[in-house]
Amino acid sequence: MIAEFYVPGASFLHRWDARAKLLFLPLVLAAFFVPSTPVVLLVLAAMIAALVAIALGPSQLLPPLKTLWPVLILITVLTPPFHLAGPALIRVGTVTLLTHEALATTLTLLARFLGITYGFFAVVRAMSLDDLVLGLRWFGLPYSACLVVTITLRTIPALALTWHAVRDAHRLRAGRGDRGRPPVVKTYLPVLTSVMIEAVKGIPVLAMALESRGFGRRNPRTSFSGLKEGSRLFVDAAGLAAAAVALLWPLVVRW
Amino acid sequence: MIDEQPAVSPAFRVASIAILAAVTTVLTRVVQVPLPARGYINLGDVAIVFTAITLGPFSGAISGGLGTALADLLSGPYAFWAPISLFVHGLQGLLIGLICRVRPGNLGLQVLGGVVGMAVMAGGYFLAGIFIEGAGPSLTEVPGNLIQGGVGVVLGILVSAAVLRAYPPLRQWKW
Numbered sequence: 001m002i003a004e005f006y007v008p009g010a011s012f013l014h015r016w017d018a019r020a021k022l023l024f025l026p027l028v029l030a031a032f033f034v035p036s037t038p039v040v041l042l043v044l045a046a047m048i049a050a051l052v053a054i055a056l057g058p059s060q061l062l063p064p065l066k067t068l069w070p071v072l073i074l075i076t077v078l079t080p081p082f083h084l085a086g087p088a089l090i091r092v093g094t095v096t097l098l099t100h101e102a103l104a105t106t107l108t109l110l111a112r113f114l115g116i117t118y119g120f121f122a123v124v125r126a127m128s129l130d131d132l133v134l135g136l137r138w139f140g141l142p143y144s145a146c147l148v149v150t151i152t153l154r155t156i157p158a159l160a161l162t163w164h165a166v167r168d169a170h171r172l173r174a175g176r177g178d179r180g181r182p183p184v185v186k187t188y189l190p191v192l193t194s195v196m197i198e199a200v201k202g203i204p205v206l207a208m209a210l211e212s213r214g215f216g217r218r219n220p221r222t223s224f225s226g227l228k229e230g231s232r233l234f235v236d237a238a239g240l241a242a243a244a245v246a247l248l249w250p251l252v253v254r255w
Numbered sequence: 256m257i258d259e260q261p262a263v264s265p266a267f268r269v270a271s272i273a274i275l276a277a278v279t280t281v282l283t284r285v286v287q288v289p290l291p292a293r294g295y296i297n298l299g300d301v302a303i304v305f306t307a308i309t310l311g312p313f314s315g316a317i318s319g320g321l322g323t324a325l326a327d328l329l330s331g332p333y334a335f336w337a338p339i340s341l342f343v344h345g346l347q348g349l350l351i352g353l354i355c356r357v358r359p360g361n362l363g364l365q366v367l368g369g370v371v372g373m374a375v376m377a378g379g380y381f382l383a384g385i386f387i388e389g390a391g392p393s394l395t396e397v398p399g400n401l402i403q404g405g406v407g408v409v410l411g412i413l414v415s416a417a418v419l420r421a422y423p424p425l426r427q428w429k430w
Contacts, residue, residue: 005329005330029335063331063332064332067331067333068332071388071392074388074395078391078392078394078395079391079392082390105389109387109388112387113387113388116335117332117334117335119335120334120335121331121332123334124328124331124334125331144265147269148272148321149273149321151269151273151274152273152276152280152322152325153277153325155273155274155277156277156280156281156329159277159278160281163282163285164285184410185409185410185413188288188298188410189410189413189414192298192301192410193417193418193421195278196278196414196418197418197421197422200271200274200275200418200422200425201422202270202274203271203274204267204424206270206273206274207264207266207269207270207271210266210270211264211266215265215266215269216266
């Protein structure tokens with residue numbers, strides 16, 4: 001298991017500063033919850049999808065759709081029955097199937113869901129987890145919290161391998177291979193117990209390693225890598241400000 | 256020294272939270288248990304229940320919230336659920352740990368804590384889903400979340416008892 005969704009590249013999204021990308025995420029959330037018409041939200045979602053297509057390639061539009069199409073169908077089918085008040089758009093006999101309000105709400109939810117999905121997808125795809133941690137640290141996340149995140153990300157692949165190895169070993173011991181479906185408890189309890197013991201045994205060792213490396217001292221810490229400074233940062237901040245105006249202009253217009 | 260009240264050492268707390276968050280992420284992302292009808296559940300809740308019972312409410316909250324949030328971030332399409340998972344599963348771990356702390360080792364309290372955590376988790380995702388997907392689609396996810404939470408409670412309590420019996424130093428690591 002690879003503990004990262006980042007794909008290296010040279011697009012403008014990759015070159016955008018990590019701090020600006022982190023600020024872009026709450027902007028996207030805010031933009032889709034500002035009271036607005038479905039058309040505006042659909043345009044916003046389309047703009048963010050276009051951002052993904054231009055920066056990461058048109059093929060990158062498919063993975064989120066492949067994973068989330070059942071939710072999109074559920075939204076389309078299950079939203080109208082909850083909004084049957086008002087003038088009807090589609091009526092069969094005396095049964096109202098779709099109203100203006102239902103159509104507007106369905107389109108709003110679809111735009112919101114797709115826009116937020118693509119917005120977060122774009123940032124996660126174009127930002128390495130090292131930059132994510134450095135960016136969070138720049139915004140004030142304590143060093144110990146950043147250290148926890150970094151160690152967690154480094155530990156995930158090893159633990160995933162441990163899981164597969166222990167699961168395969170237990171299967172061989174039980175002589176089951178891939179045949180049948182034993183009950184959940186009988187199948188997973190021995191594997192979970194073994195993996196948990198392996199994991200917790202590593203805690204004191206890691207703690208001693210951290211202490212021997214000086215964790216807990218008060219002197220200022222250095223960092224092996226850092227985020228860019230200077231004129232490039234100014235350009236990225238200006239770009240973010242423009243994006244903020246573009247995403248939140250319905251709120252500005254309303255005021 | 257590491258053996259004298261290790262849980263108060265900042266390095267120990269960082270190490271325990273990081274490793275158990277990694278366990279939570281792996282059990283959420285890697286392990287898929289098929290349901291009898293259709294679909295899959297993950298075992299992330301097992302790790303949250305285990306951590307809350309064995310290491311206490313704060314470990315349960317931080318590693319549970321962080322582990323599930325990272326699992327969402329690493330999934331790609333589900334990345335926007337990360338802040339919601341951080342809060343919902345963090346609250347789940349916190350409540351389970353606080354209830355179990357009243358009388359450590361009491362099975363009844365562990366079950367009660369697990370059920371309360373399960374309800375908070377399913378309810379939290381339902382409420383968040385209302386704003387993102389709408390009430391209808393969000394409601395369809397509640398049964399799956401409850402099944403996943405229930406399996407997490409049962410396996411979490413069993414794993415906690417088994418690991419404490421097999422690795423006794425764990426009893427002194429609560430904070």
